[in-house]
Amino acid sequence: MAMFSQRVFSGVQPTGNLHLGNYLGAITRFVSLQDQFDCIYCVVDMHAITVAQDPAELTRHIREVTAAFLACGIDPKRHIVFNQSQVSEHAELAWVFNCVARIGWLNRMTQFKEKAGKDRENASLGLYAYPSLMAADILVYRATHVPVGEDQKQHLELTRDVAQKFNNDFATSIAAHGFGEAFFPLTEPLIQGPATRVMSLRDGSKKMSKSDPSDYSRINLTDGPDAIAQKIRRAKTDAEPLPGEEAGLAARPEADNLLGIYAALAGTTKGAVLEDFAGAQFSAFKSALVDLAVAKLGPIGSEMQRLVGDPAYIDQVLADGADRARLIARSTMDDVKDIVGFIRKR
Known part of the structure; x- marks a missing residue:
């Protein structure tokens, strides 16, 4: 069995308007993983152009996602933060994988x-x-x-299929070049914990989304304390007091969403929150949620705005990260070329 060093990779598309759902669903997890793994966090700008983009907006969004990474606590010196297009090996390996992946696999991709x-x-x-x-x-x-998250599981399964097929197709060459039984690992998912699926503040049946026409449907990471407070106070709820246990939230999606947001921001469970607020009216609960959200998110928004105002610093972080990422990627790509049978400069 081949042994691989423990390394995490994840990417975020530079689509603009990062919100509470992105923070609780992904970025907080990125921060916590820094203590367990070597982490590589990428702004996947090449993926962004699979649909039409305004070039000036794309540049701004790349910097904004980078600012969010840094403001939320990702350390670009201990780990690697970069944008995908600065490391050309992504595109090189993608072509090799285009010749390994099967049309039938891609036809099944629901996204x-x-x-x-x-x-x-x-x-x-x-x-x-x-x-x-x-x-x-x-x-x-x-x-x-x-x-x-749930929406990326299928893509990771395809990644594992591609790795397995490459390892099988080139097994003899992989062994001949001293890599043992497998060159690529079968990457494992780190499944998100509970309370990461954040719903719209205006409709508890829909995910919080940047594309929702109402800005009151989401809390943007760049929102200031006043905006955060106003959006939470105007969030849709119902007339019933908060129940004493989670089963009482089953038919109350808006209540369930706000409880989940509180629990995630507080680092606790919905059950524990309900113990504190059972029987309370939403006016009292929302006031407590405002205080918690402003305390947690306010400093992030302020730091993001400061960083976005210093594009030269952000660009330097991305360039430094790309230099370090490229060293790893180039080594992999050199080995892939040898395994496949390409002639490369030595």
């Missing part, structure tokens, strides 16, 4: 069907081949673990 919609013939080839590039993002660093 392509959702994003392409009814006009699939007019979707870009990049959108279709997105999972192959995602596999390259992970495996160019031979990452052993990836934190994933």
Whole structure:
């Protein structure tokens, strides 16, 4: 059995308007993983252009996601923070994987069907081949673990399939080059814990989303204390007091959402929150949630705004991270070329 050093990779698309759902669903987990693994966190700007982008907006969004990483506590000196397009090995390995992955695998990807919609013939080839590039993002660093939400599980399964097929297809060459039985690891998912699925503040049946036309549906990471307070106070609820146990939230999606947000921000469980607020009216609970959210998110928003105001610093962080990422990626790509049979400069 091949042994691989423990390494986490994850990427975030620079789509703008990062919100509480992104923070609780992904970024807080990124921060906590820093104490357990060597971490590589990537702003996946090459994935972003699978759909049309305004170039100036894309530049701004890359810096904004980087600012969010840093403001939330990711350490770019201990770990690696960079944007994907600065490391060309992602694209190189993606092409090799395009020749390993099977059309049938990609045809089963539900995200392509959702994003392409009814006009699939007019979707870009990049959108279709997105999972192959995602596999390259992970495996160019031979990452052993990836934190994933429900919507990314299928893509990670494809990454594992690609790694397994590469290892099988080139087994003789892999062994001949001294890599044992497998060159790529079968990357394991780090499944998100509870209370990471954050719903709209206006409709508890929909995920919190940057694309919702109402800004009151979400708490943006750049929102100041006044905006945070106003959005929580205007969040949709119902007329009933808070129940004494979680079973009482079953048919109350808005109540369940606000309880989940409180629990996630406080680092506790919904059950523990209900013990404190059982029988309380929402006015009292919302006041407590405002205080907690402002205390947790206010400093992040302030630091993000400070960092976004210093683009030269952000660009330097990304350049430094890319230099370090490239050393790992280039080593992997050199080995892949040898395994596949390409001739490369020595």
